[in-house]
Amino acid sequence: MLVSFAGAVMESASIQMAKNYRRADMNRAIESVFAEYQKELLEEYEIFALDAGYETGRYSEQNLIDRLEYYGAGSMEHRISRIQFLTDHGCQSFLEQTAYYMEQKYGIDKVKDWTGMTSVWGQQEDQAGKLQTEEKEKEQELEDLLNANEGELPKEENPIAHVGELQQSPILKLVLPKDATVSEKQLAEADLLEHREKNTGWGDFSDVAEAGGTITTLLFGEYLLEHFSMFTDEEKTGALDYELEYILEGKASDRENLEAVVKKLMLLRFVPNYAYIQTDAAMKAEAEAMALTLCSLLAVPAITAAAAQVILLAWAYGETVMDLRSLLAGNRVPLIKSKENWQLSLSSLLTLGTEEDQSEGMDTEGGLLYREYLRMLLFLEKQESCAVRALGIIEQNLRQRHGQAGFRADICVSRMELVSAVTLRRGIRYDFPTYFGYQ
Numbered sequence: 001m002l003v004s005f006a007g008a009v010m011e012s013a014s015i016q017m018a019k020n021y022r023r024a025d026m027n028r029a030i031e032s033v034f035a036e037y038q039k040e041l042l043e044e045y046e047i048f049a050l051d052a053g054y055e056t057g058r059y060s061e062q063n064l065i066d067r068l069e070y071y072g073a074g075s076m077e078h079r080i081s082r083i084q085f086l087t088d089h090g091c092q093s094f095l096e097q098t099a100y101y102m103e104q105k106y107g108i109d110k111v112k113d114w115t116g117m118t119s120v121w122g123q124q125e126d127q128a129g130k131l132q133t134e135e136k137e138k139e140q141e142l143e144d145l146l147n148a149n150e151g152e153l154p155k156e157e158n159p160i161a162h163v164g165e166l167q168q169s170p171i172l173k174l175v176l177p178k179d180a181t182v183s184e185k186q187l188a189e190a191d192l193l194e195h196r197e198k199n200t201g202w203g204d205f206s207d208v209a210e211a212g213g214t215i216t217t218l219l220f221g222e223y224l225l226e227h228f229s230m231f232t233d234e235e236k237t238g239a240l241d242y243e244l245e246y247i248l249e250g251k252a253s254d255r256e257n258l259e260a261v262v263k264k265l266m267l268l269r270f271v272p273n274y275a276y277i278q279t280d281a282a283m284k285a286e287a288e289a290m291a292l293t294l295c296s297l298l299a300v301p302a303i304t305a306a307a308a309q310v311i312l313l314a315w316a317y318g319e320t321v322m323d324l325r326s327l328l329a330g331n332r333v334p335l336i337k338s339k340e341n342w343q344l345s346l347s348s349l350l351t352l353g354t355e356e357d358q359s360e361g362m363d364t365e366g367g368l369l370y371r372e373y374l375r376m377l378l379f380l381e382k383q384e385s386c387a388v389r390a391l392g393i394i395e396q397n398l399r400q401r402h403g404q405a406g407f408r409a410d411i412c413v414s415r416m417e418l419v420s421a422v423t424l425r426r427g428i429r430y431d432f433p434t435y436f437g438y439q
Contacts, residue, residue, distance in 0.1 A: 029073035048438035049412035057406030082203020091387035093414035111218035128267035163314035175324035183241035186253035193392035239396035274316035276337040326361030
């Protein structure tokens, strides 16, 4: 019995040792496979991922199995039980890696100061929508009063009519610096990651994934600002010149993306401009005096009061145009307006956008730059949309700049778990899982 017991212990230890060897073989093989990460993706964008297409542009599970066998796991049978690509689950692993990279490089303190501002950014976005509605209501009220009294305002020296014409003109022509040229680069929409059918993984990685939050969103925004170009940058070498504008808007051309971002910034800047002008008694009095002049022949107090409010809206719009000119010229614009940093007089509003208009926009000490306003927009934009567009730009840039014609983000593996089966001596079958994921 003692000999039998000793033999059983030795056999058990021998089998366990054989299992350990097989596990060690598999761990070495999977680490070797994931060590073949896409080099240019890491060097340029700080992202670890394994190109499972191996520069062919086509995903095959057999590619991964073959590489495992090449690195010493060939005596086993393998089945991928779960796998995650960079684009899966709202680009989850891409977002995690960018947040981790930024946190390790700068620390959370880099974005802590902005956490208190995020609610303000959200409020400004909400107020912008309400102001749009209010603007239309006030303009409609004035039009209804004029129709009811069978009157109309004169066309000359009328800021309401002038701003109405400006709002119908191309926005970029109105706000761009006079010596600026707009990039005409564009991509085929069908080639963009956001619009094509994507390869997807399977399995749940909630046990190893990290939850996001405000800090993660801000860190991701900082990553985008650090790695992608924008209109005010001097050096632009990507497939598109205005990469951040594309990440925000997702349109196929630089011009369309810049125009869409400018319109969003118009709304964001219009809120504090209109809020300030409503508190400045002198400016309100000036608007009322002009409204009285415009409505002198009608002699209807209600029309004069309504016209004064619409003039204030037009004036705030003109000031917003000046703010955009400042930002696009590389100058700073304050988040909150005051008498000291207000740029546009009511008389200058009448020449805004004409040949007489020579105003370029001022630089206000303590104000925010164009990139800092983009930070707000990136936080307010849906994170998943920004992530998939960022990966789309990465795809295009690696293809053009590094000759990686077959690179596709949706076949880049970030996490994988396999179940391996091996037959030990005397027909003993051993099944075991192996997981690897980039952190």
